[in-house]
Amino acid sequence: MNMADLSQTQTNIRGELLHNEPMSRHVSWRAGGNVKRFFKPVDLDDLRAFLPTVPANEPIMFVGLGSNLLIRDGGFSGSVVLTTPLLGGIALDANDARIVVAGAGAASPHVAKFAAKNHLGGAEWLAGVPGTIGGALAMNAGCYGTETWEQLVDCKTVDRQGQLHTRTAADFDIGYRHVELRHGRINETEWFVSARMRFEQGDAAVAQARIKELLAKRMASQPLDKPNAGSTFRNPPGDYAARLIESCGLKGFAIGGAQVSTKHANFIINTGSATAADIEAMIEHMQKTVREQTGVELIREVRIVGEHA
Numbered sequence: 001m002n003m004a005d006l007s008q009t010q011t012n013i014r015g016e017l018l019h020n021e022p023m024s025r026h027v028s029w030r031a032g033g034n035v036k037r038f039f040k041p042v043d044l045d046d047l048r049a050f051l052p053t054v055p056a057n058e059p060i061m062f063v064g065l066g067s068n069l070l071i072r073d074g075g076f077s078g079s080v081v082l083t084t085p086l087l088g089g090i091a092l093d094a095n096d097a098r099i100v101v102a103g104a105g106a107a108s109p110h111v112a113k114f115a116a117k118n119h120l121g122g123a124e125w126l127a128g129v130p131g132t133i134g135g136a137l138a139m140n141a142g143c144y145g146t147e148t149w150e151q152l153v154d155c156k157t158v159d160r161q162g163q164l165h166t167r168t169a170a171d172f173d174i175g176y177r178h179v180e181l182r183h184g185r186i187n188e189t190e191w192f193v194s195a196r197m198r199f200e201q202g203d204a205a206v207a208q209a210r211i212k213e214l215l216a217k218r219m220a221s222q223p224l225d226k227p228n229a230g231s232t233f234r235n236p237p238g239d240y241a242a243r244l245i246e247s248c249g250l251k252g253f254a255i256g257g258a259q260v261s262t263k264h265a266n267f268i269i270n271t272g273s274a275t276a277a278d279i280e281a282m283i284e285h286m287q288k289t290v291r292e293q294t295g296v297e298l299i300r301e302v303r304i305v306g307e308h309a
């Protein structure tokens, strides 16, 4: 598609299309570069109309709450679609009151609270994951022994042509913080627009108390008052990344505005002026130090995309 075609088609787009948008506004680290085009669809039809207008060779990335994402300081020369304004609906399935239907832009903590209120148990863990359901699907987010895809009934995806597909776990290779389409690539050929998750019949008061307890635990152990992106590295089998990092004396170590949290060694906080380069340099320094001192190769959990400045 040439530029004339592109601008012609875009006149049919109703959502806001921004150019050169700073992604520091949209990621929880509050750092990083700009994206070439940033689209805020107004509804699913608008999203489906927008996707085919993006030139075939230009990458498209869906972004939720940016709680696991860093865009390098040189920026990302593709299109970002922000899911939070449009895909945030949460409801009970019409045929099965144990199934919650959530848009990919719904905040996971809202899903946890909705499930609890509707007397469902087993969704409490989502209250502590400050991302969207789309991000949870893409990352196979999990904690306290439960992972997103274990509770998934099915999900809907959209492709570049704007076509919708219903997918189940059988369509994906799913692992620890890893999800990939068997025939295609998630985040390149298809993106999540909604999910149906099954929980157990439970008690609202019990579930709400459990959420409170889990959040208090997190408040006590995580540096939630500073911009961060949660756990930087996956836990290696049978061990904890935080334990290994702390054992290497890295707590409090800083590179520019990026610092290893003194509260939780697997968290990197932005002390105020961090660039994406500071954060990435810190990630590499932590990996190198842990490798040299313990022999363990830490695998990054946070996603980093874009160009170096």
Ligand SMILES: Cc1cc2nc3c(=O)[nH]c(=O)nc-3n(C[C@H](O)[C@H](O)[C@H](O)COP(=O)(O)OP(=O)(O)OC[C@H]3O[C@@H](n4cnc5c(N)ncnc54)[C@H](O)[C@@H]3O)c2cc1C
Residues within 6 Å of the ligand: 028, 061, 062, 063, 064, 065, 066, 067, 068, 069, 083, 104, 128, 129, 130, 131, 132, 133, 134, 135, 136, 137, 138, 139, 140, 141, 142, 143, 186, 187, 190, 191, 192, 193, 222, 224, 228, 229, 230, 231, 303
């Ligand atoms: C304080 C804190 C605590 C955390 N605790 C946990 C935890 O306990 N367990 C855990 O697993 N994670 C945890 N995280 C990490 C993060 O919250 C999760 O990975 C979350 O699921 C990411 O959701 P998001 O909407 O923020 O995704 P983003 O950061 O916006 O995106 C993450 C990745 O998913 C892709 N993506 C997003 N939406 C879609 C979509 N609709 N379709 C296709 N791809 C998409 C993005 O392109 C990107 O590659 C924590 C983060 C923080 C800041």
